[in-house]
Amino acid sequence: MRRPLAVLIAVLVTAPACGHRGDPLPPRRRTPPPPQDFRVAQRGDAVEARAMAPTASVDGVPYEAVSVEFLWAEGQKDVEKAGQHRAVTAIPGARVVESLPLPSAGATVRVAARAVAGGRKGQRTLTVALVARTPPEPPTELAASLAPGGVALSWHGPRPRPAPPTPAPTSPGLPGAPSAGVPAPPPPKPSVPPVEPAPPPSAPGAPPAAATGEPPTTAPKGEAPAPGESRTPSEGARTTGFFVYRRVGGAAYDPPLGEEPLERRALTDTLVPVGVTACYVVRAVSSVQPLVESAPSNEACVEVRDVTPPATPAGLAVLPREGGLEILWSPSAEPDLAGYRVYRAGPGGEAQRVAEIPAGRASWLDATAQHGVDYRYAVTAFDRAGNESERTEPVETALP
Numbered sequence: 096m097r098r099p100l101a102v103l104i105a106v107l108v109t110a111p112a113c114g115h116r117g118d119p120l121p122p123r124r125r126t127p128p129p130p131q132d133f134r135v136a137q138r139g140d141a142v143e144a145r146a147m148a149p150t151a152s153v154d155g156v157p158y159e160a161v162s163v164e165f166l167w168a169e170g171q172k173d174v175e176k177a178g179q180h181r182a183v184t185a186i187p188g189a190r191v192v193e194s195l196p197l198p199s200a201g202a203t204v205r206v207a208a209r210a211v212a213g214g215r216k217g218q219r220t221l222t223v224a225l226v227a228r229t230p231p232e233p234p235t236e237l238a239a240s241l242a243p244g245g246v247a248l249s250w251h252g253p254r255p256r257p258a259p260p261t262p263a264p265t266s267p268g269l270p271g272a273p274s275a276g277v278p279a280p281p282p283p284k285p286s287v288p289p290v291e292p293a294p295p296p297s298a299p300g301a302p303p304a305a306a307t308g309e310p311p312t313t314a315p316k317g318e319a320p321a322p323g324e325s326r327t328p329s330e331g332a333r334t335t336g337f338f339v340y341r342r343v344g345g346a347a348y349d350p351p352l353g354e355e356p357l358e359r360r361a362l363t364d365t366l367v368p369v370g371v372t373a374c375y376v377v378r379a380v381s382s383v384q385p386l387v388e389s390a391p392s393n394e395a396c397v398e399v400r401d402v403t404p405p406a407t408p409a410g411l412a413v414l415p416r417e418g419g420l421e422i423l424w425s426p427s428a429e430p431d432l433a434g435y436r437v438y439r440a441g442p443g444g445e446a447q448r449v450a451e452i453p454a455g456r457a458s459w460l461d462a463t464a465q466h467g468v469d470y471r472y473a474v475t476a477f478d479r480a481g482n483e484s485e486r487t488e489p490v491e492t493a494l495p
Contacts, residue, residue: 123154127210127217130163132190135206135223138378139230139390142167142195146208146220148185158212160184163191166219167206169198174207174222182211192347200229231255231379231389234337234360239375239395243403245365248339248375250392254358255335255381333358334383340391343371356380372398401480405429408457408474408484413492419462420494424474424487426457431478437461438486440471446489469493 130146137143144165151157163185168178185191198204207222234252241247336356340348341364352364367373376391410425422437432454439461440446450459464470470493473486 123152123156125152125154125156125213126215127158127161127212128153129218129220130191130208130210133208133220133223135225136386136388137197137225137228137230138194138386138388139233140197142197142204142206142225142227143192144195144206144208145190145192147190148187149210149212149217150187152212153217158187161187161210161212163193163208164211164216165193165195165206165208167195167204169202169204171203172205174205175219178205198227200227202227225385228258228381228387230387231381233389234377234379234392237375237377237392237395239373239397241397241400241402242363245363246367246373246375246397246399247361247363248377248395249361250337250377251360252337252377252379252392254337255379255389257335258382258387332383334380336380338378338380338388339364340376340378341367342374343368348376356383367399369399369401372396401431401478402482404482404484405432405476405478406484408435408476408487411472411474411487411490413470413472413490415492415494416460419460420464420470420472420492421458421460422472422474423458427454427476429476429478431480433477433479436475436477436483438473438475440489442469446471446473446486464494466494 127149130148132145132147134145135142144167146163146165148161148163149158162182164180164182166174166178166180168174172178181193181195183191183193195204195206203224203226205222205224207219209219210217232253232255234250237248237250239246239248333355336358337360338351338353338356339362340351342348352362352366364373364375374394374396376394378391379389381387381389405427406429408424408427410423412423414421414423424435427435434454435452435457436448437450437452437459438446439449449461449463452459461470461472469491471489471491473489475484475486477483
């Protein structure tokens with residue numbers, strides 16, 4: 096009995112499985128989600144719409160190609176049925192910017208966006224309504240020049256007067272949604288109070304207010320708002336003035352350099368990197384909610400290089416030695432220091448450079464000094480870009 100039982104167990108163990116692994120999963124949907132970060136602003140005589148193209152479908156299927164379709168209509172027309180449509184090919188995950196026609200001043204334009212991928216149209220964003228206004232006068236004579244620590248900018252043009260307040264209502268723009276200007280019902284109160292997320296830290300060294308100009312926001316100080324964004328300004332924030340925008344090389348213009356419009360017609364961009372060609376434009380701002388700007392000023396470009404000289408050396412002293420006069424000074428801590436230059440002036444003469452010392456040394460022996468002659472010595476520091484510091488106060492002495 097034991098042998099047949101063992102054979103039966105072996106047969107059961109080695110028998111092939113039936114292959115049934117559960118019910119098959121439904122195919123993943125390839126419908127694109129609504130574009131993210133959708134924003135609308137008036138820039139000059141055009142409506143600028145921006146949106147972020149999705150990278151994957153609602154079920155996470157990644158896209159190789161995607162488009163963002165903008166839909167717009169004047170007044171209370173249905174943007175889907177009676178509006179105009181324009182599709183823009185996009186790189187998945189990239190920001191898409193499109194200029195749309197601006198209606199006459201006082202008229203309302205309603206704009207929405209959706210993503211299209213593989214012939215499938217996704218759900219639209221909220222419909223944003225913008226009341227067209229007469230754009231402010233654009234700045235003129237923008238000039239950019241190198242300055243110690245950055246690029247100095249200056250321009251001309253009147254500061255815009257505040258635009259009259261006109262609300263820009265929003266509505267979902269979906270079937271059965273309330274029309275623009277009709278407030279949607281408030282969402283139900285959650286049973287548990289939501290936890291307020293901690294605000295992100297301020298960006299270190301964020302621009303004071305230069306080539307990236309967007310409207311003031313409630314974002315942490317130092318963070319530039321996204322292009323085309325219209326947020327409620329913080330209490331006491333400036334709402335008219337000028338935004339400065341910068342681009343590097345062939346890239347697109349960055350968000351504005353600053354959290355709120357500038358009042359002055361000058362700015363030094365201290366955060367521009369060295370070794371690039373930076374280009375700037377300035378726009379006049381008459382409103383930040385919604386954002387209403389002028390057409391851009393002329394573009395001003397400059398090749399950014401280091402023009403900041405090192406600090407003047409300190410602790411200059413001149414001591415008589417057996418072989419001449421020794422000039423000593425305190426070593427410089429400049430990170431790009433290339434060396435020092437020693438200047439000497441004889442009785443009644445002009446100072447002449449008599450030595451160039453590498454960065455690793457902080458002394459020099461003037462073996463040509465003559466006994467009994469009064470000499471005045473000064474020292475400068477210079478960096479690898481060729482910038483030279485001011486001379487030290489001269490020290491006068493003679494070799495006995």
